[in-house]
Amino acid sequence: MHPIRFEAVQRHGIRVFHYLPGDDVVVSRHWPGLFEEWPEGRTPFSEWAVNNNNMEEVAVYVGLVWRLTAGLARYAIPTYYRDDAARTLGREPTLVDWEYEVDAEQVTAESRDNGFVPGSSDVRFRRGPTGWEVERVGRAGAGLFPLATPRDLVSALHAVVFDASSEITVFAVSPGAERFERLTAALRGPVRPALADVLGDDGIFVDLTIGSDVGNYDSVIVASQTDLRSLPTALAADCTKRVESYEQRLDELRSVPDFLRAMPALAGVDLDAS
Template identity: 45%
Template sequence: MICFETDQLTGLHRFAYLPGEDLPLDDPWPGLFDEWTDNGVLLNRTPMTEYAVNNVNCEEVAVYLGLLWRLTEGGNRFAIPAYYRDEATRLTGQDPAFVDWEYNVEATAPDVVARDQGFVPARACVPFRPEPTPWQLEHAARAGLFALTSPTDLIAMLRATIGDATAEVTVFAVQDHERLLAGLRSPDRPSLADLLQPGDVFADLTIGVDEPYSDSLIVVAHEDLTPRVTEVVLHAERRIAEYEPAGLADMSAFLDAMGRLSGFA
């Protein structure tokens, strides 16, 4: 069962889903633990490429992505992939706007109050091999704000960050992009109360890859989103109830099932 806790964050409404060990699905598709190859050649379309699903973070990832996408409907979506800005650029082919702040969730904390750290100074991964470019070194202390035009972009953001320890993607669904950008470039630490206007929605998806890290989806808005959250959760739980991994014959069938499970197909 998907259950969002609710509380107040500096006058805003906060909704938090922390599944802990009670993940929305119990038994992963066995094919996730097989080789994703055809006659020894890696498949072009895999659970990872299509839904950021793997044999550690399994079908629950598709559920989280679907929840986040529907809870941020109604605004222009922009995302910050934590740390792996340049990998997100590679996956999307999109040059981001540089920003100086990014959101941080402490993925080892057991409750939302301890997990939700707010904004912290931005940073980005600068690879040492091949040799980092002057451009990468110049902007190593800046995160990237990417436009999300489809679920494919959101999936790419998560794919860029999912590796060791944790993955994290922050999404803003806003009416005023320039106001958001100015706030994320401010010399003073921003707050969600400053950045969000009525009608805007903030969401942070954090995935725990290694122990002791765990998953969370945190959503914040001026409005009480309880009716929207309730509706979105009901639809997600209906899709979960219809999912039958034992009946999936091959990779193609699994990917089709992920489209239905996430609600993207």
């Protein structure tokens, strides 16, 4: 077990918290069944986006993201794979012009965080007369999806986790149509948005990046204009305790159903709870 620790930095004009585990992801003892063949039906991947590469730490991240944004309306941008996310979530997104970018190959808070970049969904590469060119396939822009339950967050992960790295950005704001309209307005237009302006006075930003290939690394970034100092620290400590408890009873898990019953206690959330 490797404790979760957030590093506070001043970026984008606000206090930002980074969790950068590097090679020391929070769960160090893994269930051996992740490396075996699973029966048909509910599996670690279908329920928690956990497999034998991105393992139980993904469930910890799902719980951490959800609990960091408790009490607010949550909207997510699954980076790049907008239309795949529409299929896994079963709903169409609100189109916006900007999405957040984290470089999973970098290892420091400053070098990973690229801020907002133009949404790049639905592009592919083709060979042109001067080399490889980007071809726009469908509608331009990123997709902003509402998340009603942690299961929605897992469904969004299902759309993105097959790359060398994957990223989902969650914007949590006060409930209501008027506040959602202000959020979407801040993510549209020709001018690169500032994180402080997107969040406003009430919003919480959480970016979850998962590195799958060698040389790509996980991270969780949290930001808000309000004083979050105690929240990331308290939740990090609680996550660490949950991981310790999970690892202590790991040998009791004999089957996929046993594993799935252990995940809510590890994550700190029920998949279908709001």
